Amino acid sequence: MQLKNVIDSPCELRFMLDKLDLQSGFARRWLLDSSMMTSAAEIEASHDVTRRFVQFVNNVDRTHQTTLLFRLQGVKDIRTTIKNLRQMATLDDIELFEVKHLSILAAEVKKMLQEHGLIDAVHIPCLEDVIKILDPDGTQIASFYIYDSYCTELKDLRKRMRQQPEQQEELLVKAAEIEETVRHDLTKKLHAYVDDIEQALVALAAVDINLARARQIIDEELCLPTITNDGTSCYTAMFNPQVKDALARRGKAFQPVDICYADSPTLITGANMGGKTVVLKTLTLCQYLFQFGFGVPASAATIAIKDEIYFFIGDEQSIERGLSSFAAEMKNIDAVIKASRENRKILALIDEPARTTNPTEGTALVQALLKVLGNKQMSLVMTTHYDIEPGTAHCLRVKGFDNGSMNYSLVEVDDGEVPHEALTIAQSLGIDSEWISLAREELEKSSKEKILYK
Amino acid sequence: MVMVNFHHHPAEDGCAIVTFIDEILKCDSLSIVGLQKNTGKTECLKYVLARLPLEQKKVAVTSIGIDGETTDQVTRTQKPEIVLREGMYFGTSEAHYRQRRLVSELIDVSDESTSLGRVVTALALTQGKILLSGPSSTQGLRRWMRDTRRHDIDLVIIDGALSRLSLASPAVSQSMILATGAAYSINMTQLVQRTAFVVDLINIGLTRESNIALLSPLESGMWWIDSDGLLHEMQAVTSLSQQVEFNGMEQCATIYVAGALVDSFLERLRKNKHLRNVELVVRDFTKFFVSPQQLRLFEKMGGTIKVLQRSKLIAVTVNPTSPAGYVLDSEVLCDKLSQAINLPVYDLLKN
Incomplete structure (x- = not known):
C-alpha cells in the first residue's frame, strides 16, 4: 500500500500532506511512492530518525535551518539520468551537470548534518570522487562543461576558435568529436559510483521528508506514538487538524477527545452533531499517519500496528459502478468480513452502517455484523444510531448536550442504547x-x- | 554595415545609438516585442546584443513563446539563430542547448518545462550561435528571471513573442522595445495608426499600489472592488456574457479583468449607468483585444483604464520590408510614426 493510493481517503490524509512543507518536488514524489510500514522495527527506526530532526528543529539556530532548507530546494529528480548511467549510455552535458550538481549538494548537506550531530540519522554516501571527476579544476561550483583540462587538444581547438572566429564552425565540429570521447570516458568512470549517486538522491529526499515531518510535529502539536503489541490503541487529547483549523478561523476551539479501542468491536453512539464521524475520520487519519511515519494529532498515543485499514463513511453512492448507497455499503463491509477471515491484522472503521435502510432491518444488520466480526482478532470501531443489545461491543457515548452546549467527550457506557x-x-x-x-x-x-x- | 536612422530628434543624430543603448543599461530587464512576424524583432535583438558593454554588465538572454523550428512554418523564411558573445548568459530549452554552436558552461537546469524540454541556463565561453526557447508561461519567465539573479545578472533581455499562442507576457520586464513594420500592414497610414494604438496600450498607467497588491495574485476570473476597498468575485459574469450586472454594483469602484478584455465587455460596461465610471484594471497590454473605437468611447463616457504591470517603452523599430517583398519608404515611415507616438523610431536595417 503506497501513500499515493490512500492520500484521497475520506479521512483527509491529503490535508496533512498538503501542509507538509517539503522543499523539493522529488521528495514529495518519493514520499507518495513510499509504502505503509507494517513492522514495529521499521516504524521504530523511522520514528527515531524523525525524533532526531525534531531535536534539530527545536535546538538549532534558525539561520542554519534555513540554509539547510535552501539546499534541499535544489534537489532535482535525476532518476532518468541515473538509469542512463546504470546502462552506461553516454551522458550528455545536461546529465553530467545533474550528477555534479547532486554530488556537490549531497556533500554540502552531509557536512551540515555532521555539524549538527545528525550524520548517523540519515546516511549520505561520500561522493568526493564523483565531484573530483566532474570538477577537474577544483572550483567547487556546481556548473559544468567539457572542461579544457580534460584534454589538451580540446584546449588548443578552443583557443584557436577565439583567435580565428571565421574558422569556428569547422573547429566546433572537431571539438564536438573530442567532447563526445570525453563524455564517454566520464560516463565509464562515473558508472562505478552509480549506486552511491542513487543512494545520495534518496538520502536527500529522506532529510527533506524528516525535516518536514519534524516541523509539522512542532507546528501542529503532534506526537510520535508508542507502539503496542496487545492490539489496543489509546489516544489522549486527540484532535482533528482540519476541523481544528476551520474552528480556529471562526475563533472557536476544538475539544480534544480521549479514546481507546482493543481488537474487539467498539461502538460509538451519541447525539447527532456529537462529532462521531469526526472521531472515526481522525482515528483513520492517525492510523495512516502513524504507519507512514508521521506525527499524530494527539497529546499522547499508543497504537497497534495494522496490516490493513478500512474506513467507510456512509453515503458512498457509486454512480460509476451503478450501485445505490446501500449496495455500495454492503459490498464494502462484505470486503471487510472476507479480509477478517484471512488472519491479517485489520482495523475497520465504519460510520453508521445500514443507515440508508429501514431501522428494523438496519438494527438487525448492525447487530449481526458485531457478532460476525466480534469473534475475529480485529479492531472494529463503528458508529450507529440503532439500539444495540448490551454485551456485544465495548460501548462509548458522546456526552452530548451538557449545560446548553455540546460536550464532545466520550464516556464508557454499559449498554448500546442510543441517546x-x-x-x-x-x-x-x-x-x-x-x-x-x-x-x-x-x-x-x-x-x-x-x-x-x- | 548597419546604419541607424534616428528621426525623433534629427539634430542629435550622432548620439542616437548611444542614447538607445544607454536607456537599456538603466534597466534590469528588457523585452523586445514584434507586432508581427518579420517586423525585425530578431534583427533588433541582434543589434542590441552586439552593442551591450559586457565588461560593465552581466547580461542574460532568453525568449518566450513556442517557436521550435529553425524555419518559420508560416512564411518559410529563415528563423535565425542568435549570435551570442563570449561572456553572455542565456536561457534555452534542453533540445536547443544540445544543438548549440558555441562552447558554453551549464550553470543551471530549471524546473520550467517547455515542449522542447526543461529550460537550462548557461554561460557562453566562446562566441557562437544558439536557438533561444525559454520559459513558456509568465510565471515561468518570472521564476527564471528571479533565479538568474542568483548568478548576479544585471540585465535580462527577453526575445518576446506577442503571439496569442504564447502564454508568457513580455510585460514582466522593466522596459520594452517594440518592432513594427510592413509585415504588420503595407498601408502606411494604417501601419502608423495600428502601431500607435499598441503604443497607447503599452503606455497605459498603473493602477494604485493597493490594487496591485490585491489583484496581482488573481490569475483568472472577473473581480470588483467596492468603495470601501473590499474585493468581490463577480458571480457568473464572463466578459462574453450578455449583461454586466451583479449585486452591489452601485458600490463598485474598480473592475478587474484577469483574462482578455474584449470589445463587447467594454460596450456592456458603458451601457450600465452604475459601471460606466469605474476604473477598469487589466493585467497588462497583451490582454487587450479591443478596438481603438471602443476604448475611446469607454474613456469618453467617464471610464478609466489601468494595468497591473507595465513596461517602459524605450523605442520603436521599423522594418519597412514586408515578407512578400513590398517596401515602404523608411524615412517617411519613421517620421510619421515618431510624430504619432512621440518616441524615437529606428530603422535598424537601413543602409
Missing part, C-alpha cells in the same frame, strides 16, 4: 417549531402505544 436527543438538537438549530413539536407528539404517542402493548 434520544435528535429533537433537542434540531430545536437548538432553530428548525421550524411546528415540525419539531409535532414530532414530539408523535414520539409520545408511540411510547404510549408501546406501554399499552406490554
